[in-house]
Amino acid sequence: MSSPTPHHVRVGDNLDVLPTLDGPFDLIYLDPPYNTGGRVVTAYDDDRDDWTSFMRDRLAQLPRLLAETGIVIASIDDREIHHLRILLDECLGADNFVGTVVWDGSTINSAHLLSVSHDYLVIYAADLAALQASGTRWRQERPDAEMVLEAATDAWRTAAGDRAEAQKRFRSWLSPLRATLPRGLTEYDRIDEHGRLYRVSDPGAPSVQKGRSFRPLTHPTTGQACPVPKRGWRMSDASMDRMLAAGMIEFGPDHTTQPKLKRLLADNSTAVPRSVFRQEREGARHLASIPGTGEFPVPKDVDVLARWFSTVAGPDATILDPFLGSGTTIEVAMRLNGTDGGIRHVTGIALDEGGIVENVLAPRLDHCEQVYGDEVDLSRERAVAPTVAG
Numbered sequence: 418m419s420s421p422t423p424h425h426v427r428v429g430d431n432l433d434v435l436p437t438l439d440g441p442f443d444l445i446y447l448d449p450p451y452n453t454g455g456r457v458v459t460a461y462d463d464d465r466d467d468w469t470s471f472m473r474d475r476l477a478q479l480p481r482l483l484a485e486t487g488i489v490i491a492s493i494d495d496r497e498i499h500h501l502r503i504l505l506d507e508c509l510g511a512d513n514f515v516g517t518v519v520w521d522g523s524t525i526n527s528a529h530l531l532s533v534s535h536d537y538l539v540i541y542a543a544d545l546a547a548l549q550a551s552g553t554r555w556r557q558e559r560p561d562a563e564m565v566l567e568a569a570t571d572a573w574r575t576a577a578g579d580r581a582e583a584q585k586r587f588r589s590w591l592s593p594l595r596a597t598l599p600r601g602l603t604e605y606d607r608i609d610e611h612g613r614l615y616r617v618s619d620p621g622a623p624s625v626q627k628g629r630s631f632r633p634l635t636h637p638t639t640g641q642a643c644p645v646p647k648r649g650w651r652m653s654d655a656s657m658d659r660m661l662a663a664g665m666i667e668f669g670p671d672h673t674t675q676p677k678l679k680r681l682l683a684d685n686s687t688a689v690p691r692s693v694f695r696q697e698r699e700g701a702r703h704l705a706s707i708p709g710t711g712e713f714p715v716p717k718d719v720d721v722l723a724r725w726f727s728t729v730a731g732p733d734a735t736i737l738d739p740f741l742g743s744g745t746t747i748e749v750a751m752r753l754n755g756t757d758g759g760i761r762h763v764t765g766i767a768l769d770e771g772g773i774v775e776n777v778l779a780p781r782l783d784h785c786e787q788v789y790g791d792e793v794d795l796s797r798e799r800a801v802a803p804t805v806a807g
């Protein structure tokens with residue numbers, strides 16, 4: 418039995434198609450034309466008022482389609498961000514603004530005064546207060562953590578299990594990078610007897626709390642009791658026993674030094690995402706590498722969207738993209754599904770301007786179906802002819 422078709426593309430003007438869709442969607446990704454005066458913009462005149470009213474009409478449909486726990490991410494540039502923020506405040510509520518992420522990619526203009534290298538991801542929740550109350554925590558792989566972990570593994574391997582030598586090798590690799598890597602990462606500069614990269618942290622409880630251990634630890638060499646933090650250890654007796662058994666307590670040279678806790682980078686390689694990131698734009702190059710695809714000037718990056726989609730929505734998310742363009746959102750969902758076994762479903766709306774559906778979207782989706790196995794239902798029949806300004 419074949420699996421259900423997970424992704425749907427509707428061809429037409431999103432103003433006409435959106436009212437025919439049923440939600441709820443867990444994630445709505447918006448990548449509207451940026452009002453830059455290029456040919457991408459055809460569904461309205463290249464003019465501020467027209468752009469605003471073009472967007473307002475479409476955004477007005479979002480609340481009906483967004484799940485109560487849903488998230489909206491909108492890509493936008495420097496020129497329109499403040500207008501888009503006002504529009505999104507209007508339609509989703511200013512209280513539901515999560516934040517603005519700055520994506521510093523390479524420059525795409527040849528300006529004489531200011532070479533703008535960034536654009537934005539603007540993030541809103543359907544209900545931010547409920548999202549926060551639910552205890553949801555967004556996490557992303559820490560940039561560069563993987564590289565640091567690999568260097569530690571390398572040092573351990575080449576030192577043939579000699580802990581001091583491995584640590585020396587790792588630190589000499591790390592030394593020139595200390596100025597550029599975040600401190601939160603370079604603090605991990607010790608290698609233990611199992612080859613694990615770690616830092617030490619304060620073992621004391623932040624305040625006097627019930628259930629905390631006050632038990633003195635016995636130093637493994639001297640056999641004498643080590644000092645206990647003033648407010649006790651930050652864990653119970655049972656957790657302390659587990660940490661001792663797992664080799665997660667670092668003793669000093671003798672019993673006069675208070676033992677410390679080990680924190681492994683491998684267990685802490687994710688963090689709450691930061692609001693600024695730097696990543697070279699690769700969307701156009703990637704699209705051009707897909708066989709049979711024609712030109713499309715502004716595809717987004719699969720890697721960047723994959724990171725943010727998997728941060729804000731689960732593996733079974735239903736995703737709506739009203740400005741599908743070349744279909745990046747569908748490739749992102751397929752790639753993520755292929756990686757984590759998820760069942761993300763995308764519904765995208767593509768305006769067929771300049772033959773983009775036949776020349777870019779269809780070949781890209783065919784290719785992705787072959788690579789990832791998910792199916793796409795590309796319905797070319799138009800609900801209503803697109804409103805294309807002259």
Ligand SMILES: C[S@@+](CC[C@H](N)C(=O)[O-])C[C@H]1O[C@@H](n2cnc3c(N)ncnc32)[C@H](O)[C@@H]1O
Nearest residue numbers: 430431448450460716717740742743744745768
């Ligand atoms: C910035 S691009 C989106 C690029 C897309 N995220 C990608 O990675 O390929 C904006 C897209 O919105 C499309 N568009 C413009 N007006 C539209 C409308 N009324 N309905 C649907 N799509 C529209 C444009 O044709 C263009 O492909």
